[in-house]
Amino acid sequence: MFKRYSFLFFAIPFFASAQNNHENYVQYVKPIIGTQRMGHTFPGATVPFGMVQLSPDTDTIPYEMNGKYNPDVYKYCAGYQYDDKTIVGFSHTHFNGTGHSDLGDFLVMPTVGALQLNPGTASDPASGFRSPFSHDNEVAEADYYKVKLDRYNILAELTSTTRVGFHQYTFPKSDNAHIILDLMSGIYNYEGKNVWTYLRIENDTLVTGFRQTNGWGRTRYLYFAMSFSKPFIAYGNKNFSKQQVYRGFWRRWDQSKNFPEIAGQQIRAYFDFKTEEGEKIKIKFALSPVSTNNALMNLRAEAPGWDFDAVKNAGQQQWQNELSKIAIQSKSNEEKINFYTAMYHAFINPTTYMDVDGSYRGLDQNIHKADGFTNYTTFSLWDTYRALHPFLNLIQPKRNADMINSMLAHYNQSAEHMLPVWSNSANENWCMTGYHSVPVIAEAIVEGNTQGFDANKALDACIATSSNRNYDGLNYYLDKGYIPIDKNGTAVSTTLEYAFDDWSLAQAAKKLGRMNVYNEYMKRSENFKNVFDSSVHFMRPRLSDGSFRKEFDVLTTNGQGFIEGNAWNYSLYVPHQPEQLIAMMGGKKRFVEHLDSLFTMHLPDEFFAETEDITRDGIIGNYVHGNEPSHHVAYLYNYAGMPWKTQERVRMILQKQYHTGPDGLGGNDDCGQMSAWYIFTTLGFYPMAPGSGQYSLGSPAIDGAVLQLENGKTFEVQAINQSDKNVYVKKVLLNDKPLDRLYITYNEIMNGGKLVFYMSDKK
Template sequence: MKKRQILIVAAVLFTKLYSWSQLNSKVSENSKYVNPFIGTGSIDSLSLSGSNFPGAVFPFGFVQLSPDTDAEPEDPCSGYDYADNRIVGFSHTHLSGTGVADLFDFLFMPFKGEPKWYPYDSESEKGYSSIFDHKNEIATPGYYSVFLDDQKIKVELTATEHCGIHRYMSEGKEPFSLIIDLNHSLDKKRPYWSCKVIDAQIKIINNHIIEGYRTLTGWANLRKVYFRAEFSKAFNKTEIKSGNKIYLDEKIANHQNLKTIITFDNNEEPLVVKVGISSVSYEGAQENLKAEIKDFNFNEIRAKTENQWNKELSVIEIEGTEEQKKIFYTSLYHTFIHPNNIADVNGNYINSNGELRNSKEKKYYSTFSLWDTYRAEHPLLTIIQEKRSVDFINSMLDHYMEYGYLPIWQLWGKETYCMIGNHAIPVIVDAYHKKIPNIDYNLAYKAINASSTISHQNSAFNILEKYQYIPEDLESQSVSITLEIAYNDWCVAQMAKGLGYINDYTHFNNRSEFYQNLFDYNIGFFRAKDSIGNWIEPFSPLKYGGNGGYPYTEGNAWQYLWYVPQDIYSFMKMFGGEKQFADKLDDFFTLDAKPSDVNGNASGFIGQYAHGNEPSHHIAYLYDYAGQPWKSQYYTNRIVNDLYSSKPSGYSGNEDCGQMSAWYIFSSMGFYPVNPANNVYVFGSPQLNSAVIKLSKGKKFEIITHERSDENIYIQKILLNGKPYKKIYIKYQDIIIGGKIEFFMGSKPNRNMVNYDKPPLLSF
């Protein structure tokens, strides 16, 4: 009897514990806070935005199925501008937040009436594009819908990792057609990275299946992409336009300018189209489709993708205002779009040399916007996406094994050489110092060493070694390149030291100090020299550089003045000490930018601080190093609240594949990696009532902010795990073991924080 009672009690306890565990393991529905329209533009097209797209995407997925509002997209580079009121179609690949356009593969667009081969009206025919109203447009993670006013057709889109699925519902029963345009791409007349379709093919397999591919060169060189489209009902008529010729019911065609129109007579039921994409082959597209979309159940795929997004977005749970939740979870969503897994479901992918390779892990990631994302996104992902961070780095190492050095700005496995430096280096060194497992760090060191010694079109190391700076008459963007390589060299030196390569440590550590050779003590700025050693004249600290032909990259002398994250205290002495350094920071944040001094790469100004471009992102936190942490709290609070919103114009510049979002995520929680590879996170002004970061092995790190309000922006007291904490930074090691930090806020600066421990340069 007692044994039976014990069993009953045990069963009851098990049931309760199981129910409790199920309740507590339930994935939060944080996708409801995400607004994919944030960063897509503005009503008047005058406000800056993030160059984001609103369409359907799977986390880190190969397919980004989204509307295009321009027949030859270029600006915004996402293909969608919220200020537009006309859609030209729905293409399957897009970039999120970049400053250069590419992709836009395989545009699909439904229409009614006579065949329409062009998106806009002409004297001889009406175009297939359509007016739409934002009131009839919906976007959530993994789902997009819109009503096309001209066509009277509702379009719905969702996506898996390698596939897209469309659903078209017509108001009337009359026949409608679908154009598939293989010539749709970015502006073919642009002065650089012009796009050209080299060849394309369309194959009508039967009256339910169409396949096609195209090879094109644009930002990514010689990129090939295949598709397989399967239709839920039969089409009864096909036309193919090959160049200027039109073929009726032809089965196959090849041309650089290729389109097909298919017509459906039976429209009593919605038309569902499932499309598999591959960068490898027709077979790859078919296998991807077979593996990820079994039938034509649109709602099921939408629900699965939404569930996956909820799972991904549950890695951080926050409490704050509704506005804060919208911005925070949309930011988290944007950090999970790129990089993309371009390997097929069987692991096949095309490497940087155009060769077929296979990944045993079925993963090969690309779209590495490293000049942007090494600063905050990758340090964030090492905390909340550790396994994927391993996959990202292993993909970078695969690139090195094939190509000879690490990726710089890699798109679809192709090196674009966009931007300067090689910032895969700090990403790898950051992972090394964080002891993230399952990475071959001996191979990784060979990769970062080679990427710091082999001169190529993006890094002239032979010139650097000879002059101990980059002369402007030999290489434009010389100041920015010198400074950024100096930081990368510091990273290489630290990893070399950790692995016992002492000679390498000495060499790269010395090279990391070359930045000092371009500092003009007379005026207090970094500026360009020529190969003889003379300062380049004339000099203006306010003039902006672009991506060539000037000493500064997408910034000016004010913004690049502060790029010494590896050696801040030595750099401070070059100004004469803490006070002089802080005074210069004060000038930086209060000297207004004149419209005549600014170009398109600078936006989101507070004085000379330009949050819309990445070189400024760490600068507000430098007051912490200069003994005035309350000013870091003031300016980070101002940036968070003035330069982010939940509107379509919610970013102050290009979102850049997650970097602008990662800055917000870190800063709203109250800390930021000024040096992305030293395991130190410096305090700003925490914004959220609470945030819980879910770590590996069931651990969590909790951030609590007491008495936070619009006025109470200054830290008065800090507790770490219940004990007084007299530092203005926290280490990665303190976060990753789990625990709780509490910030107590007030309306006035706490000047006693001058006595708190300042951030160290090393924490490993």
């Protein structure tokens, strides 16, 4: 049973773009979706691909307790859990839907009464500065968040620009009002994560500083400039650093009170005010990856005034512009909510990572200037190469090309001479497996979207990345054609991922006429065969001596050479050669039996416990939608001659995995990958093998959609007679001509036109 969440519909101002005959799509965005349980989304304010994600943190659970991993921290990847009853404060950076985390920089909390400088506990909020709150008093919209802090009777409102978080706090009358700036707080914090923090009081309305952390990003800096709408009358801080610091003649100052320059590992500062009943204190909080001067430059460029509503309206207008790129027709309000919230979630990460003048911190920790492109970070590529980047390549090709420019800058700055695996604020965290920058770049090359970069140099970067013999079993892969399980814990899945990435690289090489590269990488792309045990028809861990390992369990994820998936799922991971896969699996009949069983079997609890990022409600048989490796799987029926099974499965997944409640995501949104899957699948097609230039057809779940393409053309999807029951596609017309295949191409969409599905309840 799913809990359903009733949304209040707020009056939203009439948008400029509504004059372009667009519906107000912002009204359908519900940032609260995914904030309960496994979604790991955040409800706060951000603009599309913004540097700032200003959002409430309901807890700041330490990563470790008594030196050991604290499993509770996992819930707080985005800082907020819907079931929590208290808010600790509002911090400025959050990932959307990750399964490990970082960030939560610069937590701000308004309070009244006796000053408290520790957060307190959820069970006893009065032990610190945190406040209880109620969802009844909470509003979460695109780039707008509002909540009443019950304890203080303070109304908190948040909005943002790309680089500036804008706070508006409505206070009660108080002679003892405070704004706390907590430089210690952070997501996935542990002792020693804060490497250094620094704070300067520039004057009585301006504060600057930075935070340096050693977390998921190993050497990470973030700078800020914080501007108050009203002068504070006093300020101070408490230094919680355990670290020994040379004091010497610093002792002459009382640094705890009204001293303008504080530095240390663990610091919380406060600013005192007197407020009238209903008085608003506003804060503009600008970020920069480069310096406090640049943060101030960003602040002045993006948020020169103090009109909160104007900033909010401008932010929501940005969202409206982005959301308008796909206008869907649906009778269902819930469908619109799901769709536009998916669009919203797809347009949060990657994030802008440069100042308004183009300067940014590079992977080499030097300051660079982005020359002719917007620099981005937050590339969760193991997730997002599958559907998010293909989606951006289609609907945001300029941004996607800039993301590739950013990846190439990362490559140029990389000591390992590699494209990003997981790019996190001028750091590589190496998270997950494969070299999935390659399919993102390959797809762009294949489809000719190479704005701002040299395709051949980009291909060279892909070749260099996939040739680093020190990287994750790649030497074995190159020498033996597979990674032995006795050498590498993810031997099988990584072999499969490399094979797919290599295939995509080959497609780009072919496009560029580099046939030697094409031939070499096509050969490599066959390596999936080397981990397939034809005697059992499963992908299977193999030893260095060439034999398959005797111990083998097709349902367990742990210790079998796979990552976030078991053999049952990963045996289907050959997205680039489905025909070969089907033949290898024993032909279409046997293959479909395997596929069917995936969706229908009961996964025993012992194995379910191993799956990550998914709830029991969210699992479909042994198909774990919250884990990406099977995202293409439902489309494989197309290649086995049973497209109706693709059609019914994808509709079932849409139904089961996406809802409009806070628990509406069946697993981590994973920086928009889950949402991009939803968008493609809802539109009726999916990029099974990025780099192919093709989208496999599924079953559109809406009545129609108009895609506004960046080249000025439109591509329309119609689903005639579509309903929850009419999930089967009887006929497809592309530009009024019958389509005799189960895919459409990137070029067909980009040329503009119309794709009409005729739907039925009959297989």
